[in-house]
Amino acid sequence: MKPWFVAVLTLALLAACGQNAAVSTRTVAGIGTVLTDSSGKTLYFADQEAGGKVVCTASCLAIWQPVIATSDPVSGNVPGKLATVKRPDNGKSQVTYDGKPLYTFQVDGGPGDAKGNAAKDTFGGVSFSWHAATTGGAAPDNGGGSGGTTY
Known part of the structure; x- marks a missing residue:
């Protein structure tokens, strides 16, 4: 059975049980096995x-x-370890992966898109370096990131 099929089947079963199936994986060319949300979009940190200190707030959230x-x-x-951290701006629980x-x-x-890998931007005076979250940690810099704040 293909790994992506197992992931989809697992998500479907967990959703049917009424559990929060927030994170799964998929293979993205040039990056490897990335973490994804329930709709299959690549996750980043x-x-x-x-x-676990949340500093992406306000305009960063756009x-x-x-x-x-x-x-x-x-x-x-x-x-890896999935958990949550309380956001300082709204008190909601944000999913974390290995902290x-x-x-x-x-x-x-x-x-399948991972345009945010290796992206660098600045919000509220904080400069951010973003990586696609992979099962091996950070994704390699494949030159696919935005490289700045012009998206």
Whole structure:
């Protein structure tokens, strides 16, 4: 059975059980196995949020959307640790992977896109370096990122 099929089947079963199936995986060319949200979009983290400290707030959220948990995050095939951290701006629980808060990228068109990998931008005086979250940690810099704040 193909790994992507297992991931889709696992998500369907977890959703049918009424659990929060927030994170799964898929293979993205040039990057490897990336974490995805329930709709298949690539998930990212920023170096500046090491240790679970959320600093992407306000205008940053127009480009980087936090993955919000409605219950404890569940995964059928992600090898790292899923948990949550309370956001300082609205008190919602944001999903983390190995302590790193996770986001989707507004510019990604859908499943399989990873345009935010190696992106660098600045919001509220904080310079961010973004990486696609992979099962091996950070994705390699494949030159696919935006490289600046012009999206």
